[in-house]
Amino acid sequence: MIYVPGYVEPVPPMISPYTFGWGSAAHERVVGSEATSATWESASRAVYMPIFIPTPTILTRVWWANGATTSGGATIEVGLYRDAGYKPGAKIVSGSATQGTASQVQFVDVTDTFLLPGLYWIAVTSSSATNTTMFRGTPADASLDAVLRMQEASASPLPATATPVESAVTNNWLCGFSTTTIT
Amino acid sequence: MTLVTPVLGVSARRQSIDVLNDSYIPSNTPPGSNTWPSANLAIYVPLRVVSRVVVRQLWLAATGTGTGNVDCGVYNPGGTRLVSAGSTARVAAVAEQVFDVTDTTIGPGLYYWALSCSNNTDQVKSLVPVAPLPAAWGVLSEALGSVTLPATATWVVDQTLALIPVGGILLETVTT
Numbered sequence: 001m002i003y004v005p006g007y008v009e010p011v012p013p014m015i016s017p018y019t020f021g022w023g024s025a026a027h028e029r030v031v032g033s034e035a036t037s038a039t040w041e042s043a044s045r046a047v048y049m050p051i052f053i054p055t056p057t058i059l060t061r062v063w064w065a066n067g068a069t070t071s072g073g074a075t076i077e078v079g080l081y082r083d084a085g086y087k088p089g090a091k092i093v094s095g096s097a098t099q100g101t102a103s104q105v106q107f108v109d110v111t112d113t114f115l116l117p118g119l120y121w122i123a124v125t126s127s128s129a130t131n132t133t134m135f136r137g138t139p140a141d142a143s144l145d146a147v148l149r150m151q152e153a154s155a156s157p158l159p160a161t162a163t164p165v166e167s168a169v170t171n172n173w174l175c176g177f178s179t180t181t182i183t
Numbered sequence: 184m185t186l187v188t189p190v191l192g193v194s195a196r197r198q199s200i201d202v203l204n205d206s207y208i209p210s211n212t213p214p215g216s217n218t219w220p221s222a223n224l225a226i227y228v229p230l231r232v233v234s235r236v237v238v239r240q241l242w243l244a245a246t247g248t249g250t251g252n253v254d255c256g257v258y259n260p261g262g263t264r265l266v267s268a269g270s271t272a273r274v275a276a277v278a279e280q281v282f283d284v285t286d287t288t289i290g291p292g293l294y295y296w297a298l299s300c301s302n303n304t305d306q307v308k309s310l311v312p313v314a315p316l317p318a319a320w321g322v323l324s325e326a327l328g329s330v331t332l333p334a335t336a337t338w339v340v341d342q343t344l345a346l347i348p349v350g351g352i353l354l355e356t357v358t359t
Contacts, residue, residue: 007233008291012207013260013321019207026209034211034312035319065319104342105318135316174319180260182323183340 009055014063016176017049017122017148018137024050024147025137025172032140035174037067037103040074040132046125046155047173048081048088048164049148053120057179059113062095063105064124064175067133070099074128078108078175079158081121087150088121088162096157099132107178124175125156135174148172195236201351202296205230208310208320214349216246216306223330225299226348227258227323227338232290236354238266243298243350244308245280249273251301254332255282257352258295262336265289267297270330273305281357295323295338298348301330310347317344 009021017023018035025031041047062078079094092115095108126132139148149172150164202208206228241255256267268282300307312320323338 009233010231010291010293012231012293013229014207014319016319018209018319020209031209032211034209035316036313063319065315101342103313103315105315105340135319174316182338 011055011057011179013180014176014178015051016174017051017172018174022052022054030139030147031137031172033137035135035137037133038136038171040126040129040134041169041171043129044125044127044154044156046123046152046158047171048121048123048150048162049172051120051122053115054117056117057115059093059110059115059177059179060181061107061109061178063107063178064173065105065135066099066102067135068102069131069133070102072099072128072131074099074126074132075156077125077156077158079123080177081123081162083119083121087164088123090161091158094123094158122176123158123162124173125158127156136171137174138170138172195234195354198355199351199353200230200232200236202228202347202349205351208347212310214244214308214310216248217309217311217346218306219300219303220344220346222301222303223299223327225297225325225327225332226344227295227297227336228347229321230294230296230351232292232294235288235290238284238287238289238352238354239356240353241268241282241284241350242279242353243348245274245276245278246306246308247275247277248306249275251305252330253301254299254330255350256297256332257289258297258336260293262338264332264334264336267332281353296351297332298350299327299330299332308349310349311345312347314343314345317347318342322347
């Protein structure tokens with residue numbers, strides 16, 4: 001008979017860098033204001049944001065939050081990567097679609113994927129930066145970049161294996177994965 | 184192999200499990216008084232319940248503007264209502280409005296605290312992130328035919344919702 005720890009961490013319905021205790025951007029000391037709509041920073045750039053998954057979790061969909069302008073018709077892709085020495089490594093799963101309705105959360109169904117507890121990386125990329133906006137927060141201080149993200153150029157579609165570099169850009173994009181199928 | 188939980192002696196950390204401390208909403212701004220979005224709309228806020236607890240009362244953060252009725256309840260992730268107050272006249276005061284409910288054991292796990300309001304003029308203490316941020320935090324909604332919360336929720340991801348009411352679950356009875 002195995003006794004589990006006293007506290008059991010439930011699985012949230014929506015998981016992103018903003019999820020308390022799971023993501024790096026949830027604490028107001030890091031990102032001091034609400035996420036807002038902003039233009040995608042650079043065509044085909046992938047942004048990788050760390051996510052600590054403390055409990056067994058089944059990923060059912062990936063999602064992102066469209067901003068005020070989506071007329072660029074960009075292809076957005078969100079994925080999840082394994083950790084490789086505190087950097088993103090091999091891609092586990094991803095989903096993509098042409099950017100849809102402005103100011104909506106856009107979901108893409110993916111193969112249900114079981115995740116063991118551990119460190120992972122949420123990735124997001126856009127094929128275009130023109131008329132392409134998504135919600136993002138920015139850190140309270142630019143010197144906090146290191147806790148928030150890494151990035152990679154020419155990464156749309158998302159690569160099978162990440163080749164990340166440190167980032168000096170402050171955007172922390174609102175995207176991630178869902179553990180439900182509620183529409 | 185058998186998993187057994189909870190371990191003896193483990194209890195919740197506070198007397199209230201609530202939207203401000205136990206949901207998945209970043210706390211960038213404090214709550215204010217805001218008008219309910221539409222009559223008979225139910226809003227479901229996901230709460231993390233990390234240990235086994237007994238729900239004894241429910242509460243909402245009321246304001247001085249309240250002429251309608253409300254219902255307050257708790258649902259499991261499958262949308263089944265576990266306990267609710269039933270339609271109750273709103274308290275028009277800047278105070279906790281507390282609802283006695285049947286003692287109900289829940290957790291650990293994910294649950295939804297639910298609130299519905301019979302009109303679109305009453306105000307509640309709430310967070311008002313722009314849409315679609317509440318959807319991104321996992322908040323759901325349902326347009327009801329009356330204020331009473333349903334036995335089974337038919338909830339949806341509400342892409343235009345821009346209000347998250349403040350309230351929660353009380354694990355001990357309080358005197359108001």
